[in-house]
Amino acid sequence: MTLTAPESRTPSRTATRTPTRTARETLDAAVGFLRSIQDERGWWQGDLETNVTMDAEDLLMREFLGIRTAEETAEAARWIRSQQRADGTWATFAGGPGDLSTTIEAWVALRLAGDPADAPHLRRAEEFVREEGGIERSRVFTRIWLALFGLWSWDDLPNMPPELIFLPPWFPLNVYDWSCWARQTVVPLTIVATLKPVRPLPFGVDALRTGTAPEPFAKPWTWAGAFQRLDVGLHAYARKPVGPLRRLAMRRGAEWILARQEADGSWGGIQPPWVYSLIALHLLGYPLDHPAMKAGIAGFDRFLVRKETPEGTTRMLEACQSPVWDTCLAVTALLDAGVPADDPDVVRAATWLLDEEVQGVRGDWAVRRPDLPVGGWAFEFDNDGYPDTDDTAEVVLALRRVAGVPVEDAVARGIAWTVGMQSADGGWGAFDADNTRELVTKLPFCDFGAVIDPPSADVTAHVVEMLAHSGLTGTEACDRGVRWLLAHQEPDGSWFGRWGTNHVYGTGGVVPALVAAGVSRHDPAIRRAVRWLARMQNPDGGWGEDIRSYEDPAWRGRGESTASQTAWGLLALVAAGEADSPQARRAVRFLMDTQLPDGSWEEEPYTGTGFPGAFYIRYRLYRMTFPVSALGRWVQEVGE
Numbered sequence: 001m002t003l004t005a006p007e008s009r010t011p012s013r014t015a016t017r018t019p020t021r022t023a024r025e026t027l028d029a030a031v032g033f034l035r036s037i038q039d040e041r042g043w044w045q046g047d048l049e050t051n052v053t054m055d056a057e058d059l060l061m062r063e064f065l066g067i068r069t070a071e072e073t074a075e076a077a078r079w080i081r082s083q084q085r086a087d088g089t090w091a092t093f094a095g096g097p098g099d100l101s102t103t104i105e106a107w108v109a110l111r112l113a114g115d116p117a118d119a120p121h122l123r124r125a126e127e128f129v130r131e132e133g134g135i136e137r138s139r140v141f142t143r144i145w146l147a148l149f150g151l152w153s154w155d156d157l158p159n160m161p162p163e164l165i166f167l168p169p170w171f172p173l174n175v176y177d178w179s180c181w182a183r184q185t186v187v188p189l190t191i192v193a194t195l196k197p198v199r200p201l202p203f204g205v206d207a208l209r210t211g212t213a214p215e216p217f218a219k220p221w222t223w224a225g226a227f228q229r230l231d232v233g234l235h236a237y238a239r240k241p242v243g244p245l246r247r248l249a250m251r252r253g254a255e256w257i258l259a260r261q262e263a264d265g266s267w268g269g270i271q272p273p274w275v276y277s278l279i280a281l282h283l284l285g286y287p288l289d290h291p292a293m294k295a296g297i298a299g300f301d302r303f304l305v306r307k308e309t310p311e312g313t314t315r316m317l318e319a320c321q322s323p324v325w326d327t328c329l330a331v332t333a334l335l336d337a338g339v340p341a342d343d344p345d346v347v348r349a350a351t352w353l354l355d356e357e358v359q360g361v362r363g364d365w366a367v368r369r370p371d372l373p374v375g376g377w378a379f380e381f382d383n384d385g386y387p388d389t390d391d392t393a394e395v396v397l398a399l400r401r402v403a404g405v406p407v408e409d410a411v412a413r414g415i416a417w418t419v420g421m422q423s424a425d426g427g428w429g430a431f432d433a434d435n436t437r438e439l440v441t442k443l444p445f446c447d448f449g450a451v452i453d454p455p456s457a458d459v460t461a462h463v464v465e466m467l468a469h470s471g472l473t474g475t476e477a478c479d480r481g482v483r484w485l486l487a488h489q490e491p492d493g494s495w496f497g498r499w500g501t502n503h504v505y506g507t508g509g510v511v512p513a514l515v516a517a518g519v520s521r522h523d524p525a526i527r528r529a530v531r532w533l534a535r536m537q538n539p540d541g542g543w544g545e546d547i548r549s550y551e552d553p554a555w556r557g558r559g560e561s562t563a564s565q566t567a568w569g570l571l572a573l574v575a576a577g578e579a580d581s582p583q584a585r586r587a588v589r590f591l592m593d594t595q596l597p598d599g600s601w602e603e604e605p606y607t608g609t610g611f612p613g614a615f616y617i618r619y620r621l622y623r624m625t626f627p628v629s630a631l632g633r634w635v636q637e638v639g640e
Contacts, residue, residue, distance in 0.1 A: 021592060021595070022592075022640050023588055023592060023631060023634070023635055023640055024635055024639075024640060026591065026592045026595055026631060027337055027628065027631040027632060027635055028337075029595065029598075029599030030337075030595065030599045030600070030601075030624065030627060030628045030631065031334060031337050031339065031599075031628060032599050033598055033599035033600045033624065034330060034333065034334065034599075034624050034625070034628060035334075035345055037624075038330070038345055038348075038349070041348075041352060042327070042348040042349045042350075042351055042352030042353075043323045043324075043326070043327045043349065043352050044323070044326040044327045044330040044349070044621060044625075045321060045322065045323040045326050045327075045621075046322070046326055046619055046620030046621030046622075046624075047305050047316075047318065047620045048318045048319065048320060048321060048322055048617060048618070048619060048620065049316070049318075049606075049617070049618040049620070050092075050318075050319040050610070050615065050616070050617055050618075051083075051090065051091065051092045051093070051099075051102055051615075051616075052079070052080045052083050052090050052102060052105070052106050052109075053101070053102050053105050053106075054271055054316075054317045054318070054319050055076045055079055055080055055109065055315070055316060055317050056076075056080060056105040056106050056108065056109035057105065057145060057271070057275055058076065058271075058275070058300070058317045059072075059073060059076050059077075059109050059112055059113070060105075060108070060109065060112070060145055060148070060149070061275045061278065061279065063112060063149075063199075063201075064148055064149075064197075064199055064279060064282075065278065065279070065282055065288065065297075066288075067288065067297065068112075072315060073112070073113050073114075074113065074312070075306065075312070075313050075314055075315030076109070076113070076314075076315045076317075077109070077110055077113035077114075077115070078309065078311055078312055078313070078314045078315075079314040079315055079316050080106050080109055080110060080113075081110065081121065082309070082311075082314060083106075084106070084121055084125070085098065087124065087128065088103075088121065088123070088124020088125045088126075088127060088128050089102075089103050089124075089125065089128045090102045090103045090106045090125075092614070092615065092616055093547050093605075093606040093616040093618075094604050094605055094606055094618065095546075095560075095604070095605060096547060096548070096616075097548075098128055098132075100128075100129060100132040100133070100137060100138055100139075101138045101139040101141070101142040103125050103128055103129055104129055104135055104138050104142055104205075104208060105142055105145065106125070107122060107125045107126070107129070107208065108145070108146070108151075108205065110122060111201075111203050112201065117203065117207060126207045126208060129208045130208070130210050133210060133212050134208055134209050134210030134211075134212055135151075135152065135205060135208045135209060136209065136210060136211075136212040136213075136214070137212060139447050139448055140157065140158060140444075140445055140447050140448060141272075141448050143156075143157055144157060144189070144192075144193070146205065147196075147198070148192075148197060148198070148199065148279075149198065149199055149200060149201045150198040150199070150200045150201070151201070151204065151205045154193065154196040154198075155235065156214075157193065158231050158443065158444035158445040159193065159231055159234035159235050159238055160186060160189060160190045160193055160445055161190060161194070161234055161237065161238065161241075161249070162190040162191055162194050162246065162249040162250050162252075162253050163245060163246070163249045164186070164187075164190055164249075165187065165190070165249055165252045165253050165256060166249060166252070169367050169368070172437065172439050173439060173440060173443075175187060175256075176364065176367045176368070176432075176435075177435070177437045177439070177440050177452070178435075178440055178451055178452065179431065179432065179435055179450065179451055179452050179453040180268065180364055180365075180386050180431040180432060180453065181268060181270060181272065181273065181431075182440075182450075182451040182452075183364070184260060184267050184268050184272075184273030184277070185272045185273045185276055186445075187253055187256055187257060188253070188257055188273065188276040188277045188279070188280035188281075189276050189280075190249075190253060191250055191253050191254070191280040191283065191284065192276060192279055192280050192283060194238065194246070194250065195283045197283055217229065223439070223442035224442055224444075227442050227443050227444055228444055231444050250284065253280070254280070254281065254284050257277050257280060257281065258281075258292055260364075260385055261277070261292055261295070261296065262382045262383055262384065262385065263382040263384070264295075264299045264302065264380075264381060264382035265294075265295035265296045265297070265298055265299025265300075266296070266299050266380075266382065266383075267296075268383060268385070268386055269320050269321065269378070269379065269380035269381070269382065269383040269386075270319060270320040271303075271317070271319045271320065274296065274299075274300075277296065278293060278296045278297065281293060281296075300317065302321075302381075303317055303318045303320075303321065304316070304317055304318075305317075305318060319610070319615075319617070320379065320380060321379075321380050321381065322379055322380070322619065322621075323380065323381055324353065324356055324377050324378060324379055324380065324381075324391050324395065325379050325390075325391055325394070326619075326621045326625070327349050327352065327353060328353060328377075328391070328394045328395040328397070328398040328399075329394060329398075329621070329625040329626070329629075330349065330621070330624075330625050331346055331349050331350065331353070331398040331399075331401075331402070332394070332397060332398045332401075332625075332629060333624070333625045333626070333628035333629045333632065334346055334628070335398070335401050335402075335632075336628065336629040336632035336633050336636075337628050337629075337631070337632035337635075338632060338635075338636070340403075341401055341402055341403035341404075342402075342403040342404040346402055347402065347403075347404050347405055350398070350399055350402040350405045350407065351405055353377070353395055353398070353399060354399070354405065354407065354410050356377055356378075356381075357375070357376070357377060357410050357413070357414070358374060358375065358376050358377060358378060358384045358387040359374060359375075360374060361374065361384040361385060362374060363384070363385040363386050363387065364385065364386070364431075364432070365386075365387070365421065365431065365432055365433065368432060368433045368434055368435075369420055369421060369433055372416075372417060372420035372421070373413070373416060373417065373420075374413075374417065375387075375392070375413035375414050375416055375417030375418075376388070376389070376391070376392040376413075376414050376417045376418065377391045377392045377395045377414065378391060379391050386431055387417070387431075388430045388431045389418050389421050389428045389429070389430060389431075389459055389462075389463055390430050390458075390459045390462055390463075390499065392414045392417065392418050392466075393418060393459075393462040393463045393465070393466035394462055394466070395414065396411050396414045396415060396418075396466050396470065397462075397465065397466050397469060399411055400469065400470060411470070415466070415467070415470055415472070418463055418466070419467075419477045420433075421433045422463075422477055422480065422481070423436065423454075423455050425455060425484060426455075426480035426481055426483055426484035427454075427455025427456070427457075427459075427460040427481065427484040427485075427488075428455050428456075428459045428460045428463045428481070429453040429454055429455050429456065429459065430453055430456070430459050430498075430499070431453050432453050435452050435453040435454060436452060436454045436455075437452065438452065440452065448611070448614060449610070449611025449612070449613060449614030449615055450611045450612060450613075450614075455484065456496070456497075456498030456499070457485060457488055457495040457496050457497065457498070457506045457509070457510055458495070458496075458497050458498050458499055458500060458505060458506050458509045458510075459498065459499065460481050460484055460485055460513075461485060461495070461506075461509040461510040461512075461513035461514075462509060462513065463481060464478060464481040464482060464485065464513040464514070464516075464517050465509075465512060465513035465516050465517070467481070467517070468513070468516035468517040468518070469516060473516075473517050473518050474518070478517055481517075482514060482517050482518075482519065485510055485513065485514060486514075486519075486525055489510075489525055489528065489529070490503065492528075492532050492556070493507075493525075493528030493529050493530075493531055493532035494506060494507045494529065494532045494556070494557065495507050495509070495510045495529075497509070497609070498609065498612065499608070499609050500568075500607060500608055500609055501545050501546075501547050501549070501550075501565070501605075501606065501607045501608065501609055501616070502545050502547070502549045502550055502556070502609070502612075503532075503545060503549065503556050503557050504533075504536070504543050504544075504545045504557060504565045504568050504569055505545075505565070505568055505607070507529050507532065507533065507568070507569075507572055508565075508567075508568025508569060508571050508572045509568070510529070510572075511526060511529050511530075511571075511572035511575050511576055512571055512572065512574075512575035514526065515575045515576065516575075521575075521576050521577040526576050529572060529576065530572075530573065530576050530578055532557065533569050533572060533573060533583065534583050535557075536557035536558065536569075537569065537583055537586065537587070538561045540561050540590055541561075541566075541586030541587050541589050541590035541593075542561025542562065542563075542565070542566040542569075542587065542590040542591075542594075543557075543561060543562075543565045543566050543568065543569040543587070544558070544559035544560045544561040544562050544565050544566075544605065545557055545558060545559045545565060545607075546558060546559035546560070546605070547605075547606055547609075547616050550609070550612040550613050551613050559605065560605055561590060562603040562605050562607055562623070563591060563594065563601035563602075563603050563622075563623045563626070563627045564603060564607045564619075564622035564623055564626045564627070565607055566587050566590050566591060566627070566630075567591070567626035567627040567629065567630035567631075568626060568630075569583075569587060570584060570587040570588065570591075570630040570631075570634060571626070571629065571630045571633065573587070574630070574633045574634055574637055575633075579633075579634055579637035579638050580637070580638055584634065584638075587630075588631065588634055591627050591630070591631060600623065600624060601623045601624065601627060602623065603622075603623045604618075605618075606618045607619070607622055608622065
């Protein structure tokens with residue numbers, strides 16, 4: 001399916017409302033709504049929507065483990081059906097093109113749920129799958145799920161030997177060359193792929209096959225070609241491995257997996273390593289009532305979102321959860337809106353954040369930074385093994401503005417840990433330092449998105465802004481971060497947004513950071529960014545950027561206006577000294593006009609990113625926290 005960017009920027013589909021509030025009244029209404037959804041324990045957490053592969057794979061995992069129930073199957077199937085589009089496909093984000101692998105997994109899950117193969121909705125899905133090349137052209141992960149049930153041959157999948165666990169951190173292709181989310185997935189998959197289990201289903205997938213021949217090998221002198229030929233050798237070794245070495249590798253892999261299980265039963269607080277770790281341990285003989293298995297299965301309950309619909313209850317599985325991230329952004333938003341620093345809601349949130357500080361746990365980040373003291377915050381409720389620099393920076397920015405709570409020690413530890421996680425080039429990645437070896441991306445196995453965690457503009461900007469507001473402007477770490485950001489500005493004046501969509505997010509983060517760090521508002525880099533935002537502003541006054549911009553530059557800065565992306569553009573303009581510009585006033589008017597009567601905003605497009613080009617997220621609180629921050633800062637600068 002071919003899609004092109006629009007000739008002109010797309011206005012918002014949000015119903016325009018006759019403004020009855022001033023900017024200050026709009027802000028106050030939004031603050032009231034944000035307060036109303038705070039949990040009594042102090043945190044905020046919005047539902048985190050991704051795509052139906054989460055729900056399909058959950059059903060398949062439960063089928064494999066023998067624990068799938070009729071009730072949860074029916075609820076998940078209702079959700080999956082509700083997300084199918086008129087053309088029979090499922091997408092990876094709202095409004096996006098049909099996705100081959102997502103559609104295949106949804107089809108298999110619905111067949112598992114009892115939908116007949118000749119049902120019209122499955123027939124439409126079949127047609128799309130065959131048009132796109134069939135399961136032969138699906139991603140490796142989809143074919144792994146099919147192989148678990150005898151619907152694809154293990155021999156036709158890339159081989160990942162469990163002996164990888166023995167490679168030292170300095171050796172290429174060791175598990176710490178992968179990003180934290182990828183390594184936690186790869187290690188259990190080496191065990192699963194070695195044991196090659198098959199548990200047949202009562203149906204086949206011939207309707208989704210085309211007989212398409214495999215892609216020919218790349219030239220042998222390319223990395224891709226070399227690894228394809230290495231894979232042939234690994235398959236040969238897998239048939240006759242060194243027995244004692246393989247058995248030791250399997251045992252070491254199990255120990256590695258068990259050591260990384262979180263308090264809530266998850267692995268990394270995210271779905272992919274979680275499901276594969278459970279399957280790997282199960283195949284190694286761990287019974288369902290083993291504490292690790294029991295906690296892992298039960299932990300999914302917290303990640304389920306159930307809703308009542310006319311068709312019955314639906315059951316959506318969140319790929320991860322964002323309470324720390326949502327809470328620190330909400331605190332900053334309230335403070336930007338003029339809420340007092342000792343407000344009870346703010347204090348309650350700050351107290352909860354202090355309790356979430358990672359202490360006493362040296363995660364995988366310590367492999368590259370063995371002498372760095374523990375500190376920082378993670379994204380989820382329970383993810384002490386993987387704090388990240390992005391959350392830590394935003395938590396510190398929030399906590400340092402709170403009154404009446406002793407935050408100094410935690411803030412100091414967070415700053416020290418984050419500074420110690422700076423990469424050699426001066427930028428910051430999210431979870432690891434210097435996780436930049438691109439060799440692993442050339443492996444045949446790696447067709448599922450980002451598998452390394454190099455520095456990015458958005459994360460580096462948040463850290464630089466945190467350092468600047470902590471009185472560390474001019475320090476070596478801050479100056480190196482500023483130089484990194486200036487060196488990575490795109491030719492059009494924007495910055496790439498790794499964890500948010502996309503150049504609007506990157507630019508909305510970098511401009512305030514550079515100005516806070518002492519870069520003049522008249523600096524050419526800031527002026528280029530302002531001009532880019534002006535060019536990209538939609539006729540309705542908002543900003544939007546379609547997720548397709550990650551793969552098609554024609555979509556860069558273009559898309560349906562949303563509240564969160566409009567707020568990012570406005571944040572940049574206010575920081576650049578453009579709060580009273582026509583562009584900023586039009587953005588404020590957009591937020592005023594599209595606010596709902598309850599003080600909230602709604603947005604259907606996904607504006608968050610998991611893996612660029614592969615996996616995207618709708619953060620349900622982005623529509624609130626960023627507009628409140630942006631309006632708050634604008635009102636402080638301009639008033640009405």
